[in-house]
Amino acid sequence: MMDASVSMSFPITEQQARLLAVVEPLAALFATRADEQDRSGAFPYANFADIRAAGLPALSVPTTLGGWGADLLTAVMVIERLAQGDGSTALSFAMHVQTIGSAAESNDWPEALFAEVCRAAVTRGALINSLATEPALGSPSRGGRPQTTARPVYADHGAIDHWVIDGCKSFASMFPVLDYAIIPASLDDGSDEVGRFLVTVDAHFHIEQLWDAVGMRTTGSHTIALRGVKAPPANLIGRTGQAKGGVGNAWFTLGVSAVYLGVATAAIDAASGYALHRIPSALGRPIAELESVQRQLGQAALLLHTARTQLYYTAEQWTRHPERPPDLTTWLTAAKVTVTNHAVAAVDHCLRAVGGAGLTRALPLERYYRDVRAGLSHPPSDDEAAILFGRHALQQRKEG
Numbered sequence: 001m002m003d004a005s006v007s008m009s010f011p012i013t014e015q016q017a018r019l020l021a022v023v024e025p026l027a028a029l030f031a032t033r034a035d036e037q038d039r040s041g042a043f044p045y046a047n048f049a050d051i052r053a054a055g056l057p058a059l060s061v062p063t064t065l066g067g068w069g070a071d072l073l074t075a076v077m078v079i080e081r082l083a084q085g086d087g088s089t090a091l092s093f094a095m096h097v098q099t100i101g102s103a104a105e106s107n108d109w110p111e112a113l114f115a116e117v118c119r120a121a122v123t124r125g126a127l128i129n130s131l132a133t134e135p136a137l138g139s140p141s142r143g144g145r146p147q148t149t150a151r152p153v154y155a156d157h158g159a160i161d162h163w164v165i166d167g168c169k170s171f172a173s174m175f176p177v178l179d180y181a182i183i184p185a186s187l188d189d190g191s192d193e194v195g196r197f198l199v200t201v202d203a204h205f206h207i208e209q210l211w212d213a214v215g216m217r218t219t220g221s222h223t224i225a226l227r228g229v230k231a232p233p234a235n236l237i238g239r240t241g242q243a244k245g246g247v248g249n250a251w252f253t254l255g256v257s258a259v260y261l262g263v264a265t266a267a268i269d270a271a272s273g274y275a276l277h278r279i280p281s282a283l284g285r286p287i288a289e290l291e292s293v294q295r296q297l298g299q300a301a302l303l304l305h306t307a308r309t310q311l312y313y314t315a316e317q318w319t320r321h322p323e324r325p326p327d328l329t330t331w332l333t334a335a336k337v338t339v340t341n342h343a344v345a346a347v348d349h350c351l352r353a354v355g356g357a358g359l360t361r362a363l364p365l366e367r368y369y370r371d372v373r374a375g376l377s378h379p380p381s382d383d384e385a386a387i388l389f390g391r392h393a394l395q396q397r398k399e400g
Contacts, residue, residue: 027085052125060101083262098251215370260375264343296353340375
């Protein structure tokens, strides 16, 4: 498998090199399991046992709390490399990394609550995800009020003793191994606000519909019913309007983008390997020597070079400029749309290079083809991005 991220011209720090050395054998191991798991749709428990054993849940935990303290660029490199082994595992793990990384960066959690989750991630490999999507709500990025509710239960002295949360969440990635979940819920306290709660995943969480998708089949992104989930008042992370401002969740946007870059990189590796060893009797030499094949692989490689450069540069700029200039919002959107679309196109070129054999399960290309298309479904969508850039261009003309 190729390690394209290390060959980039970006400076590789000692920490980045050390982490890539940790994930390299994991990615190779995950690749040996990916095909069988994809066929059955079984959740990759063994992969997450290996991730925990390697200490990777501490990746984005600050060093002050015992973690690796990885910045966004480093996290992107790690996620991309894991995705070259198994896209589903990398996508699920990216949810954990971005949840902690964005919380550490925004500093909008209660200090004790954040420290609790980070200590658990460091000491026992605890995993967390934010379960915000709902079947009726759709993507939370488009707004809308959650149908999941949080009802306050009052103590005798009138203060809130605890909250009771009921509702349903979809696309609950990594659910089979989650220790914690962040649950947005409409507050049934007369405030008309939405709260975000940190809760422990326990017996009050029930699988309502199993994840069964054409791509990213083993993320365990089930639809989950919450029935009587209890949260103490201290576990209310914040209410609507109380979170600190920002220009976008770069950890989510660039983290998921890295997944699809990794999947497409694995596709080029697989297609190149096939081309070097495939010798049709009518040709008498490897198809890798054909210019038509070289052209298809070259177009794929060029697309990914462009995508990786934009992704890494955007992550680097995000880390370098903590003041977060408003223009970085458009940078994040541009990186996500570019990376996901280039990844889809690159895998298509790989299939064209290989020919009909790429459609069979004898090669992993058909899995990459299915997995990589999931990137188009993450927000922001291509349509939203086009409107954003169009409005931005018009605004610049008005101001100019």
